[in-house]
Amino acid sequence: MVSPTPAAVPEEAQPLAEAALAGGSQPDDRLRGRRDIVNRQRLQEKIAATWFRASTPERARSEILDILKEAQADGRDEIERRFHDGASGLMTAQAFSFLADQILRLVYDHVSHDLYPLHNPSTAERLALVAVGGYGRGELAPYSDIDLLFLLPYKITPRSEQVIEAVLYFLWDLGFKVGHATRSVEDCIRLARGDVTIATNLLEKRFLWGDQALFLELREGYRREVQNGRSAAFVEAKLAERDARHQRHGEGSRYALEPNIKEGKGGLRDLHTLFWIAKFAYGLDDIERFIDTGVFSRPEVRKFAKALSFFWTLRCHLHFLTGRAEERLTFDLQHQIAPLMGYKQHAGTQAVERFMKHYFLMAKDVGDLTRIFCAQLEAEHERRSRFRLTPLLGQRRLSGFQLDGDRLWVKDAGLFQKNPVEMLRIFQVAQQHDLDIHPQTLRWITRNLKYITDSVRKDPKANAIFLDILTSEHDPEVTLRRMNEAGVFGRFIRDFGRIVSQMQFNMYHHYTVDEHTIFAIGILHDIEQGRLAEEAPIVTEVVHKVLSRRALYVAVLLHDIAKGRPGDHSEVGAEIAQRLCPRLGLSEEETETVSWLVLHHLNMSDTAFKRDIDDPETIQSFADLVQSMERLRLLLILTVADIRAVGPNVWSAWKAALLRELYWRTEEVLSGGLITEGRERRVEAAQQALRQQLSHWPTEEVEAHLERGYASYWLSLDAETHARHAEMVREAEAAGRQLSVDTRIDDYRQVTEVTIYTPDHPGLFSRIAGALAVAGASVEGARIFTLSNGMALDIFYIEEASGGPFDREDRIERLRAAIEQSLTGRLKPLQELKKQRSSLPSRLEVFKVPPRVLIDNKASRNHTVVEVNARDRAGLLHRVTDVITRQNLIIDSAKVTTYGERAVDSFYLHDALGSKVEDDARLRRLRHRLLEALEATPGGAEPARKTPARQRGGQGRKTAAKAARQTTA
Numbered sequence: 024m025v026s027p028t029p030a031a032v033p034e035e036a037q038p039l040a041e042a043a044l045a046g047g048s049q050p051d052d053r054l055r056g057r058r059d060i061v062n063r064q065r066l067q068e069k070i071a072a073t074w075f076r077a078s079t080p081e082r083a084r085s086e087i088l089d090i091l092k093e094a095q096a097d098g099r100d101e102i103e104r105r106f107h108d109g110a111s112g113l114m115t116a117q118a119f120s121f122l123a124d125q126i127l128r129l130v131y132d133h134v135s136h137d138l139y140p141l142h143n144p145s146t147a148e149r150l151a152l153v154a155v156g157g158y159g160r161g162e163l164a165p166y167s168d169i170d171l172l173f174l175l176p177y178k179i180t181p182r183s184e185q186v187i188e189a190v191l192y193f194l195w196d197l198g199f200k201v202g203h204a205t206r207s208v209e210d211c212i213r214l215a216r217g218d219v220t221i222a223t224n225l226l227e228k229r230f231l232w233g234d235q236a237l238f239l240e241l242r243e244g245y246r247r248e249v250q251n252g253r254s255a256a257f258v259e260a261k262l263a264e265r266d267a268r269h270q271r272h273g274e275g276s277r278y279a280l281e282p283n284i285k286e287g288k289g290g291l292r293d294l295h296t297l298f299w300i301a302k303f304a305y306g307l308d309d310i311e312r313f314i315d316t317g318v319f320s321r322p323e324v325r326k327f328a329k330a331l332s333f334f335w336t337l338r339c340h341l342h343f344l345t346g347r348a349e350e351r352l353t354f355d356l357q358h359q360i361a362p363l364m365g366y367k368q369h370a371g372t373q374a375v376e377r378f379m380k381h382y383f384l385m386a387k388d389v390g391d392l393t394r395i396f397c398a399q400l401e402a403e404h405e406r407r408s409r410f411r412l413t414p415l416l417g418q419r420r421l422s423g424f425q426l427d428g429d430r431l432w433v434k435d436a437g438l439f440q441k442n443p444v445e446m447l448r449i450f451q452v453a454q455q456h457d458l459d460i461h462p463q464t465l466r467w468i469t470r471n472l473k474y475i476t477d478s479v480r481k482d483p484k485a486n487a488i489f490l491d492i493l494t495s496e497h498d499p500e501v502t503l504r505r506m507n508e509a510g511v512f513g514r515f516i517r518d519f520g521r522i523v524s525q526m527q528f529n530m531y532h533h534y535t536v537d538e539h540t541i542f543a544i545g546i547l548h549d550i551e552q553g554r555l556a557e558e559a560p561i562v563t564e565v566v567h568k569v570l571s572r573r574a575l576y577v578a579v580l581l582h583d584i585a586k587g588r589p590g591d592h593s594e595v596g597a598e599i600a601q602r603l604c605p606r607l608g609l610s611e612e613e614t615e616t617v618s619w620l621v622l623h624h625l626n627m628s629d630t631a632f633k634r635d636i637d638d639p640e641t642i643q644s645f646a647d648l649v650q651s652m653e654r655l656r657l658l659l660i661l662t663v664a665d666i667r668a669v670g671p672n673v674w675s676a677w678k679a680a681l682l683r684e685l686y687w688r689t690e691e692v693l694s695g696g697l698i699t700e701g702r703e704r705r706v707e708a709a710q711q712a713l714r715q716q717l718s719h720w721p722t723e724e725v726e727a728h729l730e731r732g733y734a735s736y737w738l739s740l741d742a743e744t745h746a747r748h749a750e751m752v753r754e755a756e757a758a759g760r761q762l763s764v765d766t767r768i769d770d771y772r773q774v775t776e777v778t779i780y781t782p783d784h785p786g787l788f789s790r791i792a793g794a795l796a797v798a799g800a801s802v803e804g805a806r807i808f809t810l811s812n813g814m815a816l817d818i819f820y821i822e823e824a825s826g827g828p829f830d831r832e833d834r835i836e837r838l839r840a841a842i843e844q845s846l847t848g849r850l851k852p853l854q855e856l857k858k859q860r861s862s863l864p865s866r867l868e869v870f871k872v873p874p875r876v877l878i879d880n881k882a883s884r885n886h887t888v889v890e891v892n893a894r895d896r897a898g899l900l901h902r903v904t905d906v907i908t909r910q911n912l913i914i915d916s917a918k919v920t921t922y923g924e925r926a927v928d929s930f931y932l933h934d935a936l937g938s939k940v941e942d943d944a945r946l947r948r949l950r951h952r953l954l955e956a957l958e959a960t961p962g963g964a965e966p967a968r969k970t971p972a973r974q975r976g977g978q979g980r981k982t983a984a985k986a987a988r989q990t991t992a
Contacts, residue, residue: 054117061098063125066090070129074137087133088196091126095197098122103165103343112335113162120163126197127152127169127190128232134189135233139182149176150183151233152190153241156202157295159227162335165342166349168200170224174237175207200348208241215249219260222249223299254304265296265393280379280526280534281357282386284337285350289386291334293393294327300396318396320470327392330385336364337382352382372587376526380587383524383535390508395466422452432461436471443474446511447488454495454502468509475514486607489515493544494576500545507537518584518599525587534670536586543579543668550660555667558674561683562663565656574613575657577604578620579664597622616654620661623648627662631681633890633929635916636688637735640884645685646692655693659686709737709745716746720753728752731810739806740818748778748816755780762846764839768828774820775829777838781846783815788914789904793852794845795821796901798838800829807916852901872925874957876950880939886915886931887940889949893957895926902956903928910949911935 070087077083102110102118110118131152135141141148153159156170163169173187187205194201206214215222225245230238250257269288285291301307305316310327313319319327340360341349349356361378368374424431431453433439439446446468453460460468479485492502506512513520522536534542549555556563569575581603585595597618604614626648634641649655662682667674710729717725728749737745747765755763763780777800779791788807800821807817821829821838829835844850872894882888891903907914907930916931934940940949 054114054121057121060101060118061094061122061125063129066094066125066129067132070133074133080138088193091129091193091197095122095126099165106339106343111332112337112339113332115339116162116164116335119165120158120161123158123163123169123199124154124231127171127194130190130193130197131186131232134186134193138189139185141182147177147180148182149234149237150174150186151235151237152231153238154229154231155224156227159224159229161229164338164348166347167342168202168348169194170202171204171231172211172225172228173203173205174211174233174241175205176237176240177207177209179205208237208244211241212244212248215245216253219257219264222257222303223261225249226299226303250303250306257303258300261296261300265293268292281351281353282382283351284334284341284382287386289383289389291331291338293389294331294334297327297393297396319392322470323392323395326388330389330392333381333385340364376587379526380524380535383526387508387524391469391510394508395462395469421456421458422448424449424452427461430459430461430464432464433467436467439467439471440474443471443476443479444482444485444488446471446475447485447492447506447515450502450506450511451488451492453505454492454497454499457497460505465509468511472510472514475511480515480517481606483608485515490573490577490607493580494573496548496551498545499548499576500541503541503544507541513537516603518603519580521588522584522586534668536583539668540580540583543582543664544576546664546667547576547579547660550664558676559663559667559679561679561686562660566660569656569660570653571613571616571657573609574616574620575660577607577609577613578617578624578657578661581617581621582624582661582665584621593622593625616657619654620657623658624661624665627658627682627685628666631685632678633918633927634882634888635918635929635931636681636685637738637916638883638886638931640882642685642688642692644882646689649689649693652690652693655686655689703734706734706737709740709742712742713745713749716742717749720749724753731812731814732808733811736808736810736816739808744818751778751780752810752814752816762843764842766835766838768830769820774822775835777819777821779815779817779819779842781815783809783813785913786905786908787815787846788817789901789908790845790852791817791819791842792904793856793901794841794850795819795838797845797850797852797855798841799823799834800838856901874954876953876957878946878950880941883931885937885939886933887946888929888931889953890927890929891953891957892925892927899926899957900928903953906952906956907932907949910945910952912940912949 069090073086073090074083077086099119099122102115102122105118106112106115135150151174153172153174154161154170155172157163157167158169158171173183173190175183179187191201191203211221211225215225225241228238228241228245268286271286283290298307298310301310301313301318305318307313307316307318310319310324313324313327314321337352337360338350340363341352341356344356344359352360357379358375361375364378366374366378366381369377419426421431424433426432431449433445433449449460449464449468452458492506493499495502503512506515507523513523519537519540522540525536546555550559550562550566553563577600581596581600583592583596584599585592588595600618600621601614604617605611609617626645630636630641630645636642649658659682663674663679666678713729714725717728731752740748751763751765761782763778765778767776768774769776781787800819801823807815809815823829823834829838841850845852872892874894875892877890877892879888879890889907893899904914912932912934914930914932918929932940940946
């Protein structure tokens with residue numbers, strides 16, 4: 024085997040990845056012990072010997088492949104060992120790049136000198152191997168692909184084509200995933216001028232092997248014809264590309280709880296974008312030089328290097344754990360990686376939550392860096408911001424600040440050092456006049472946050488400014504988010520700073536605590552502006568009746584302020600409110616209101632979604648807690664804002680209906696009305712409305728039907744539904760049918776309504792719930808009644824597991840059949856569910872919920888209330904209700920609530936004599952059996968759990984039941 028070409032670069036002189044991004048002056052930046060990873064000289068000798076002695080080229084190729092595979096495997100093992108022994112992720116990426124370099128050079132030498140030797144090469148036969156993209160930076164994640172450019176002087180020749188094809192086949196056989204292109208220097212330059220992706224790939228070109236002069240020709244041509252004078256267009260394209268990428272990976276938020284660490288907002292690609300722009304526009308290939316040009320300060324460069332190191336370490340863990348090029352940090356991987364990166368449980372916060380908080384803080388730092396740098400470039404190229412101009416922009420000064428286009432700015436940072444309150448006031452002025460803030464000014468604000476000290480926090484003027492921003496009619500959400508991004512929010516309200524980037528490790532919450540809070544404030548503002556009148560009509564009406572508007576906004580700000588601290592976050596938050604509200608300028612009465620709202624901000628949703636609001640005791644207890652219409656209104660508004668800010672698709676018309684019903688009934692009590700009297704009036708009104716609907720019936724038939732329903736039946740449904748049920752019951756009675764099933768699409772709720780009329784008997788709901796699960800229906804809610812003739816009239820609101828009405832005719836027929844077979848005993852739901860695959864992805868199996876059973880004999884006047892908490896999983900509801908039936912207990916009503924992975928079901932029980940269950944031994948036995956059911960629910964695949972819990976026993980029961988699957992804040 025002949026020696027490498029003279030143009031080849033010696034092994035030890037190759038550029039290093041970390042030197043390219045973090046400055047190559049320090050000795051630690053260089054990869055050490057390279058020959059322990061791969062010794063190219065030794066391998067070259069083995070390949071030469073193999074080629075010399077092999078009987079055929081085919082035999083030689085097979086043996087050489089084995090040599091290279093063994094070397095590659097040994098190298099990967101050595102790199103992984105170093106990583107787990109403490110090598111940084113960036114050094115690991117550098118090592119994988121070095122390994123790939125050496126293998127590729129060996130392959131190229133063998134192909135070009137042994138397989139296709141050329142003793143008198145012409146100019147046209149020149150060929151260079153060039154690394155581009157991330158591989159061109161000298162960074163290669165454990166399972167990432169390599170991007171190669173086969174560089175030609177002109178058109179490809181037959182010999183060059185043979186060499187390229189042979190090299191690629193070798194690489195593919197070695198297991199490399201290769202992205203490649205074969206182009207001439209002229210083609211590269213021409214394509215780069217017209218395609219920003221190609222221009223970016225070539226920006227990070229790195230010579231690997233072959234004809235170095237050809238590579239230098241490309242480098243000079245690129246600089247002269249692609250970079251020169253085209254910075255503005257490149258910047259525009261990269262920023263647009265960045266925004267589109269953010270939308271594809273995380274809906275534009277860096278706080279997506281399962282982030283893509285490479286492509287998502289605040290991730291590794293954002294750091295690359297910053298580097299690309301600096302390299303293209305300024306010719307910077309070393310972030311230390313960012314300081315020289317004034318782009319970054321030294322602390323900002325350290326922040327860049329720290330983020331780069333963090334993301335590369337995290338990325339390597341992802342690849343090693345999954346054995347593939349995985350870039351999404353899913354829940355199960357978060358749980359595994361947290362201890363690997365040194366995070367431990369502390370002060371009541373899980374290790375995974377501490378890890379993810381650090382991740383989001385890093386993503387926020389990346390956001391700060393990219394915002395400062397990219398916005399500064401936008402300003403340099405006279406890009407206009409996304410905010411419209413106002414008539415005030417003709418002035419050169421506004422409220423003491425300078426105007427530059429539609430951006431506020433200050434002449435120097437000394438203003439913020441001398442008067443730190445101005446760091447708050449500039450956001451106030453920008454909010455009032457719908458302006459942006461100049462990036463240089465934002466940079467000065469971020470650099471001078473240390474001047475926001477306790478004296479500033481206690482300054483009445485500063486607190487008045489903050490309260491004005493919070494309660495402004497000019498979209499407080501936008502301004503507060505800007506303040507949070509700049510670090511001012513958390514610095515001024517230190518308690519808020521503690522929840523910045525705070526993650527809650529569960530499936531229910533979609534955002535970090537600070538993002539959730541800011542979203543909730545924005546939703547409150549939308550309610551005031553009437554933007555949610557259709558989805559939330561009651562709060563839209565009552566929000567303008569509240570007398571404590573400032574207290575309401577502060578309560579929304581503080582409702583989750585104690586998340587992540589030891590103890591109940593509502594109780595700790597109420598204590599924080601008592602301390603913080605006077606500082607903000609609230610009166611003693613307002614402070615008390617805020618503290619009460621924070622303490623009880625979950626009570627309304629808990630009552631509506633977990634308790635039977637047909638039970639007078641429930642309404643009276645809630646009214647005793649609230650005590651006044653003002654508090655009721657405030658709590659309703661806070662509850663709606665809180666739930667809607669949890670995440671997409673959490674709020675629903677069903678939740679709105681339950682909260683509305685609770686509000687109205689509590690309002691009636693607080694207004695002096697008696698619950699029973701109010702019920703009697705409403706029952707009479709409902710029955711009179713049905714008489715009008717059934718005017719075509721004989722009077723005696725109408726009156727007979729009215730006698731079938733109990734009070735809660737008439738109170739729970741509208742006149743149209745009552746009339747539809749009457750026709751259904753009349754038809755079933757005339758035909759003598761024991762089972763009638765009717766379905767219709769509820770356009771308002773976007774669900775399918777299923778009504779079942781059948782004889783009532785113990786265990787009925789358990790069987791129906793099992794049938795619905797087997798049929799693949801996901802139950803949004805239910806209203807279930809027993810009529811005086813011993814028949815059950817049950818209404819289920821169901822949808823597909825993926826959302827939307829359950830309306831396919833074949834699925835409806837399967838559902839009808841499943842219900843009939845379950846009620847007749849021919850269908851065994853648990854056995855059928857075992858056969859189905861779980862609908863939950865395996866990445867969600869990491870969530871564990873310790874099973875718990877709570878029994879309360881004080882929550883209801885006539886019932887024992889049993890609440891079960893467990894991991895939501897296949898067959899759970901059917902199994903639990905079956906256990907209750909086997910204990911000879913009757914469920915009059917129940918509520919099912921699902922908080923992500925956690926199911927919380929509440930059952931209102933009595934014994935066969937209609938009394939509470941008060942025997943201690945019986946209650947202990949019930950708890951024991953339920954815990955067994957919660958712990959031992961068999962495998963299977965019930966669809967995404969939206970199933971209401973309610974099972975009845977005994978005919979002629981006068982208490983109607985209502986059930987609903989709900990989610991609260």
